[in-house]
Amino acid sequence: MQFRQQEKGKYLLVHASGRLDASWADHFSSTFKEYIRQGQHHILLEASEVSYLSSAGIRALVQVVKSIMAVQGSFQIIRASSFVHQTLQMTGFESWLKADFPDDLPAEDTEAQIPDESPFELYQLNGSTAMQLSVPATWVPWKAFNSNNLSSIRFGHQDFALGIGAPHQSDQDASMHMGEFLVVGGNVIYQPPREGDKPDFLLPEKAYLPEMHCLQALHCTGDMPHLLRFSPKGNKTYFGLGELAEKVLTETGSALAAFVIFAEIDGLVGSSIIQSPGLLKEDRIIPFPDIKEWLSFCGERVFPRQQALIFGMASKGLDGKKSPLLAGSTMHKNLFLHAHAAVFPYLPIESGVIKLKSVTEKLFKGPPPMALLHLLEDSRPSTGLGESTLIRGACWYTAINTNQEDTIWA
Numbered sequence: 001m002q003f004r005q006q007e008k009g010k011y012l013l014v015h016a017s018g019r020l021d022a023s024w025a026d027h028f029s030s031t032f033k034e035y036i037r038q039g040q041h042h043i044l045l046e047a048s049e050v051s052y053l054s055s056a057g058i059r060a061l062v063q064v065v066k067s068i069m070a071v072q073g074s075f076q077i078i079r080a081s082s083f084v085h086q087t088l089q090m091t092g093f094e095s096w097l098k099a100d101f102p103d104d105l106p107a108e109d110t111e112a113q114i115p116d117e118s119p120f121e122l123y124q125l126n127g128s129t130a131m132q133l134s135v136p137a138t139w140v141p142w143k144a145f146n147s148n149n150l151s152s153i154r155f156g157h158q159d160f161a162l163g164i165g166a167p168h169q170s171d172q173d174a175s176m177h178m179g180e181f182l183v184v185g186g187n188v189i190y191q192p193p194r195e196g197d198k199p200d201f202l203l204p205e206k207a208y209l210p211e212m213h214c215l216q217a218l219h220c221t222g223d224m225p226h227l228l229r230f231s232p233k234g235n236k237t238y239f240g241l242g243e244l245a246e247k248v249l250t251e252t253g254s255a256l257a258a259f260v261i262f263a264e265i266d267g268l269v270g271s272s273i274i275q276s277p278g279l280l281k282e283d284r285i286i287p288f289p290d291i292k293e294w295l296s297f298c299g300e301r302v303f304p305r306q307q308a309l310i311f312g313m314a315s316k317g318l319d320g321k322k323s324p325l326l327a328g329s330t331m332h333k334n335l336f337l338h339a340h341a342a343v344f345p346y347l348p349i350e351s352g353v354i355k356l357k358s359v360t361e362k363l364f365k366g367p368p369p370m371a372l373l374h375l376l377e378d379s380r381p382s383t384g385l386g387e388s389t390l391i392r393g394a395c396w397y398t399a400i401n402t403n404q405e406d407t408i409w410a
Contacts, residue, residue, distance in 0.1 A: 263393020267301025
């Protein structure tokens with residue numbers, strides 16, 4: 001089976017020829033799902049040269065239509081051959097059939113328009129103009145553990161956070177289970193400090209609000225009033241985390257901002273705690289390779305083509321000051337950043353304006369998270385992995401109001 005595609009306005013027009021049977025069904029569904037993955041959510045299948053359609057082919061069509069409907073798209077079969085037309089009518093799928101192209105399909109002789117080459121789309125959402133920040137737990141690696149430094153935080157639907165902590169339990173038990181966590185809209189994802197363990201998660205429901213014992217935490221409350229959509233255009237095939245953080249800071253005009261990213265992964269670079277900091281009995285400086293007893297570093301760029309849910313905070317810095325909670329970038333001048341990423345199986349999302357709450361609700365109804373990473377930069381010459389990069393997705397963001405600059409900045 002062969003395909004020839006054209007982008008025409010909002011539509012992807014695919015001319016197909018050949019037999020859609022068991023031999024070609026998997027190729028057909030994977031090809032069209034890749035179109036959807038690339039952001040083509042309105043597909044026209046011109047099927048005048050499709051000579052045969054079997055039950056296996058219909059099953060492949062059903063899979064494609066379900067994927068498109070999941071992102072609020074559309075799918076139509078145009079000018080189907082008589083065999084395909086009759087088969088779909090007899091099997092109850094005649095709603096897919098259209099006699100001709102939709103009225104809003106650009107005509108062939110329409111003067112070509114210069115495409116918008118910007119890889120970004122900006123949207124203003126409802127909500128307040130800035131979030132409130134608190135820093136209730138300020139542990140700095142690798143200080144001795146002290147239970148007096150723990151802060152218990154309960155997370156509601158307007159809470160966003162990242163840090164190191166453990167699900168709410170006794171102080172003694174919590175000390176043994178301190179790992180990275182992130183919070184998006186009250187949904188907590190927590191990585192136990194044991195190598196190979198899958199992340200756990202706690203979701204707010206009815207009267208229940210997740211609670212964490214926090215050793216380190218950046219905690220924001222409020223709305224994300226801005227949305228940035230990004231996708232490859234021209235020679236632009238991926239987006240670095242630092243690049244997106246800089247874009248957020250530019251758009252907010254703020255020295256400090258928070259963001260949530262939901263995007264397809266090109267490659268993540270990061271680490272995770274594999275031994276609880278609660279076991280530290282004294283202040284330490286842990287050199288390499290001893291640090292590998294406490295942290296697991298990815299040795300390559302990980303989780304390509306999966307989906308990342310990232311919460312982070314970024315700053316332009318203040319008069320050369322350093323921050324114990326925001327790491328200075330080695331790849332982006334005067335950028336300070338702290339971000340955690342939860343990894344999920346790939347999940348397509350619709351184009352345009354989307355609500356963060358609806359995305360997280362859909363996400364947590366599906367497969368559980370695969371991993372949680374503290375995102376890093378690796379700028380070593382020749383052998384460095386660089387920074388985490390993403391292909392396409394959505395970034396909700398906001399400026400931060402804070403009266404705790406002395407806590408953020410040393």
